[in-house]
Amino acid sequence: MECCESRTSLSITRRAxxxxxxxxxxxxYLPKFARAADGRDPRFVTIILxxxxxxxxxxxxVGDPDYADLHGxxxxxxxxxxxxxxxxxxxxxxxxxxxxxRMYKDKHAAVVHAVATPYRERSHFDGQDVLxxxxxxxxxxxxxxLNRALGALPRGERVMSGLGVGATTPLVLRGAAPTVxxxxxxxxxxxxxxxxxxxxxxxxxxxxxxxxxxxxLQLDKIAARGDDMRARPKxxxxxxQLTARGVAKLMAEDDGPRIAALAFDxxxxxxxxxxxxxxxxxxxxxxxxxxxxxxxxLGAHWRDTxxxxxxEFGRTAxxxxxxxxxxGTGTVALLAGGAVNGGRVIADWPGLxxxxxxxxxxxxxxxxxxxxxxxxxxxxxxxxxxxxxxAVFPDSAMVKPAQGLVV
Amino acid sequence: xxRDPQAALVALHRFGFGARGGASGDFTNAASDPRGFVKVxxxxxxxxxxxxxxxxxxxxLAAVQYAYQFDLKQQREAAAKPAPETSAATMGASAKPxxxxxxxxxxxxxxxxxxxxxxxxxxxxxxxxxxxxLARIQRATLAECGFVERLVTFWSNxxxxxxxxxxxxxxxxxxxxxxxxxxxxLGRFADMLKxxxxxxxxxxxLDNQQSIGPNSQAGQRRKRGLNENLAREIMELHTLGVxxxxxxxxxxxxxRIITGWTFAGREGRLGVPxxxxxxxxxxxxxxxxxxxxxxxxxxxxxxxxALVDIARQPATAKFIATKLARHFxxxxxxxxxxxxxxxAFSKTDGDLKALALALIESDEAWQTxxxxxxxxxxxxxxxxxxxxxxxxxxxxxxxGLNILGQPLWTPAGPNGFADSNAxxxxxxxxxxxxxxxxxxxSRIGDSMDPREMLDLMAADAASSETRQTIARxxxxxxxxxxxxxxxxxxxx
Numbered sequence: 001m002e003c004c005e006s007r008t009s010l011s012i013t014r015r016a017x018x019x020x021x022x023x024x025x026x027x028x029y030l031p032k033f034a035r036a037a038d039g040r041d042p043r044f045v046t047i048i049l050x051x052x053x054x055x056x057x058x059x060x061x062v063g064d065p066d067y068a069d070l071h072g073x074x075x076x077x078x079x080x081x082x083x084x085x086x087x088x089x090x091x092x093x094x095x096x097x098x099x100x101x102r103m104y105k106d107k108h109a110a111v112v113h114a115v116a117t118p119y120r121e122r123s124h125f126d127g128q129d130v131l132x133x134x135x136x137x138x139x140x141x142x143x144x145x146l147n148r149a150l151g152a153l154p155r156g157e158r159v160m161s162g163l164g165v166g167a168t169t170p171l172v173l174r175g176a177a178p179t180v181x182x183x184x185x186x187x188x189x190x191x192x193x194x195x196x197x198x199x200x201x202x203x204x205x206x207x208x209x210x211x212x213x214x215x216x217l218q219l220d221k222i223a224a225r226g227d228d229m230r231a232r233p234k235x236x237x238x239x240x241q242l243t244a245r246g247v248a249k250l251m252a253e254d255d256g257p258r259i260a261a262l263a264f265d266x267x268x269x270x271x272x273x274x275x276x277x278x279x280x281x282x283x284x285x286x287x288x289x290x291x292x293x294x295x296x297x298l299g300a301h302w303r304d305t306x307x308x309x310x311x312e313f314g315r316t317a318x319x320x321x322x323x324x325x326x327x328g329t330g331t332v333a334l335l336a337g338g339a340v341n342g343g344r345v346i347a348d349w350p351g352l353x354x355x356x357x358x359x360x361x362x363x364x365x366x367x368x369x370x371x372x373x374x375x376x377x378x379x380x381x382x383x384x385x386x387x388x389x390x391a392v393f394p395d396s397a398m399v400k401p402a403q404g405l406v407v
Numbered sequence: 408x409x410r411d412p413q414a415a416l417v418a419l420h421r422f423g424f425g426a427r428g429g430a431s432g433d434f435t436n437a438a439s440d441p442r443g444f445v446k447v448x449x450x451x452x453x454x455x456x457x458x459x460x461x462x463x464x465x466x467x468l469a470a471v472q473y474a475y476q477f478d479l480k481q482q483r484e485a486a487a488k489p490a491p492e493t494s495a496a497t498m499g500a501s502a503k504p505x506x507x508x509x510x511x512x513x514x515x516x517x518x519x520x521x522x523x524x525x526x527x528x529x530x531x532x533x534x535x536x537x538x539x540x541l542a543r544i545q546r547a548t549l550a551e552c553g554f555v556e557r558l559v560t561f562w563s564n565x566x567x568x569x570x571x572x573x574x575x576x577x578x579x580x581x582x583x584x585x586x587x588x589x590x591x592x593l594g595r596f597a598d599m600l601k602x603x604x605x606x607x608x609x610x611x612x613l614d615n616q617q618s619i620g621p622n623s624q625a626g627q628r629r630k631r632g633l634n635e636n637l638a639r640e641i642m643e644l645h646t647l648g649v650x651x652x653x654x655x656x657x658x659x660x661x662x663r664i665i666t667g668w669t670f671a672g673r674e675g676r677l678g679v680p681x682x683x684x685x686x687x688x689x690x691x692x693x694x695x696x697x698x699x700x701x702x703x704x705x706x707x708x709x710x711x712x713a714l715v716d717i718a719r720q721p722a723t724a725k726f727i728a729t730k731l732a733r734h735f736x737x738x739x740x741x742x743x744x745x746x747x748x749x750x751a752f753s754k755t756d757g758d759l760k761a762l763a764l765a766l767i768e769s770d771e772a773w774q775t776x777x778x779x780x781x782x783x784x785x786x787x788x789x790x791x792x793x794x795x796x797x798x799x800x801x802x803x804x805x806x807g808l809n810i811l812g813q814p815l816w817t818p819a820g821p822n823g824f825a826d827s828n829a830x831x832x833x834x835x836x837x838x839x840x841x842x843x844x845x846x847x848x849s850r851i852g853d854s855m856d857p858r859e860m861l862d863l864m865a866a867d868a869a870s871s872e873t874r875q876t877i878a879r880x881x882x883x884x885x886x887x888x889x890x891x892x893x894x895x896x897x898x899x
Contacts, residue, residue: 050819050820051820121649121650122639122655123643123649123650124820124822125649125822126649126650138649138650164833164834164835169829169833169834169835174829180834181833181834181835182835190841190842190844190845190846190888191845191885193881193885194841194845194885194888194889195841197876197880197885197889198841198876198888198889198892200876201872201873201876201889201893201894202894204872205870205872205873205893205894206894206898208828208832209832209837209894209897211834212832212833212834212836212837213834213837213838213841214834215834216833216834216835216836216837216838216839217838265819265820266819268820270614270634270636271614271617271634271636320632320633320634320635321617321618321619321621321626321631321632321633321634322614322617322618322631322632322634324614324634326634326635326636327639359655
């Protein structure tokens with residue numbers, strides 16, 4: 001037994017050495033936030049909902065006279081067995097999101113409605129590329145806007161890298177600025193000594209794999225501290241919660257990442273979308289639980305946190321022939337976190353009359369999502385308007401950052 | 408004939424599933440005639456077909472699934488009734504106690520009774536999925552070069568469905584590949600396209616069985632309408648590619664054209680349950696305009712003609728050529744290779760065997776270094792081949808694929824699994840591959856010498872650093888894990 005114990009502690013030391021070397025090299029180039037000067041240590045999280053979220057089902061314009069007819073059998077209502085949660089006189093939140101409702105009431109959450117990226121076609125994959133790349137059109141998939149924002153932050157000793165969540169890093173965080181990644185998984189780990197030997201081989205033969213491996217090895221330790229991360233998610237909703245719990249734990253560390261990007265799949269509700277209960281309700285409930293995990297897991301840092309939830313585009317205003325919705329345009333973006341200037345629905349409401357719909361089928365976009373993202377990056381992380389208009393969201397000078405999103 | 412070790416590595420890794428262990432002689436054979444080694448499989452008749460004892464056609468599987476769901480419903484209803492004690496007490500002694508033990512007895516006799524009691528027994532849907540997976544994995548493990556099987560996985564991913572859509576999709580996932588993909592992998596693209604879009608699994612996956620022409624009899628009667636999901640993905644993902652010039656109006660037109668393309672359900676009102684049927688009552692009447700051409704309402708052939716025309720569009724040739732070159736050669740494939748493949752596709756009216764040959768004949772496809780990462784499936788199959796282990800159970804493969812982000816027949820969306828180094832060489836992915844490699848290696852016996860395995864896998868194409876790393880490892884197990892993670896094994 002003694003022999004085994006001492007061998008274990010030796011190998012932990014070895015991996016710590018390996019990682020110490022690797023992370024030192026990477027972290028030397030990492031930025032510090034401008035706002036470290038005023039004593040704030042901001043956290044910023046982006047959650048991409050892949051598949052196109054139905055904004056009209058998430059935050060329903062129950063005050064719009066045309067809504068109930070367009071959304072038909074799946075429309076939310078102010079009354080009934082599962083009423084939508086009133087946000088103001090006009091908008092009501094899906095009943096599967098009680099945590100978000102509470103945050104909204106406490107002015108720590110906000111909704112942006114009738115929002116869209118500059119993309120006006122209806123392909124998921126191109127739409128996600130535009131949303132995540134920050135370019136005005138598809139086809140630019142080398143780097144994401146969050147990575148370029150990270151690269152634009154001042155460099156210094158107060159270090160932080162971006163955390164990509166999942167077996168693969170979402171495009172929004174891919175790029176030149178260093179990132180690390182983590183995914184909840186249940187698997188016995190390779191011995192640290194094997195990892196070190198492989199890292200040495202890669203360093204000599206395949207530097208790209210050396211970089212990837214050294215980054216992949218360093219973070220699961222922190223996430224495993226504390227409660228058990230190994231319970232396997234049973235379904236999409238449970239997986240969202242489990243993932244958020246792990247990420248919050250990593251981000252709550254003093255030397256943990258300050259910026260993270262997550263992607264949740266499954267929002268493509270073409271058929272049997274459901275109303276107050278059903279498929280979309282289950283997904284929203286998972287998202288809501290994930291927000292709750294961020295709030296509790298970040299603890300005191302929640303105060304300095306902004307979470308932006310965005311999707312590639314919306315869905316048709318009128319339900320289709322199969323109790324679902326097809327690909328559309330305008331939708332919602334959600335903001336949550338202690339640093340959000342919340343308790344409001346930000347919308348220049350276009351109306352749902354046939355003449356007001358985009359191409360006579362979709363909620364017309366009246367707010368450019370980039371204005372919201374720019375506003376959050378500017379006010380929360382201190383990225384300058386000039387950099388936002390050029391490097392982060394190229395050719396977007398005409399889209400001004402939204403004011404006052406952050407407390 | 409000159410011996411070319413680097414070209415042998417290209418033949419085995421870029422186009423195949425890697426060298427088999429044991430006395431296969433794969434590397435030597437590939438080194439003496441790399442192109443011939445790859446091409447020989449294409450000449451075999453029915454090379455892509457897969458038949459194995461116990462694998463059933465889609466309609467039979469639909470019947471199995473319907474029967475299973477019916478049993479479940481019966482059990483739920485039985486459970487909802489008063490408990491046996493209560494009924495015995497109120498109704499007195501009855502035949503009930505006799506029926507109960509026989510049900511239990513049947514359960515114990517199922518083959519899964521040998522599983523540990525903590526695991527619930529597999530249901531018939533999971534059993535089918537695993538049997539189909541096993542047949543596919545065994546085929547790939549035993550194949551000589553594996554080029555045809557690689558083509559099968561390419562096309563299967565191009566026309567993917569997801570087993571997570573529902574029980575029918577899971578029970579059909581393997582049959583769909585056997586019935587719609589494999590017969591046409593060395594045949595014509597237009598035939599594969601038709602087989603795919605008329606297969607019950609695809610119609611179910613992309614909701615077309617729910618899409619109803621608004622002016623059809625059923626549409627008028629039931630106030631239901633179009634679902635454009637399948638039509639859009641046919642154009643965006645299966646043929647023309649996004650941004651190739653079609654419009655929203657074209658998508659809607661195609662959706663109308665293929666209304667009525669459905670499959671017969673449990674009751675068999677429209678035909679044999681689980682078979683493709685054209686339901687004229689759900690079909691939108693009238694002429695439709697698609698990509699500038701009129702398609703009069705000729706019933707099912709309206710859609711079949713449309714698919715034939717879409718398959719012949721230059722955009723389709725370009726889209727397929729690019730995707731194939733990206734899959735086999737490089738994330739940014741050489742433009743000359745793409746042009747050559749596009750040309751081969753167009754000139755032969757989509758002959759996929761000619762397309763595969765054009766790939767193998769081109770010089771661009773043989774350029775080194777090997778830079779693409781193996782996908783998780785390729786990684787795990789190559790591992791099993793090198794170990795010369797033909798699995799009798801797919802469990803380890805399936806869980807490995809889940810962990811590495813490529814669950815079999817279950818991509819996150821209709822665009823299939825990603826095909827780039829950004830995805831398969833991501834940091835978390837590398838860590839997980841290392842953990843898997845260590846796990847696999849922990850099970851190898853002392854009869855395997857990793858230095859000999861390296862010679863079987865790459866011979867003199869292996870780098871001196873890799874050779875040294877393996878030779879200096881602490882244990883055989885560690886050496887084998889390092890071999891599996893070496894650039895030579897991971898890149899293709």
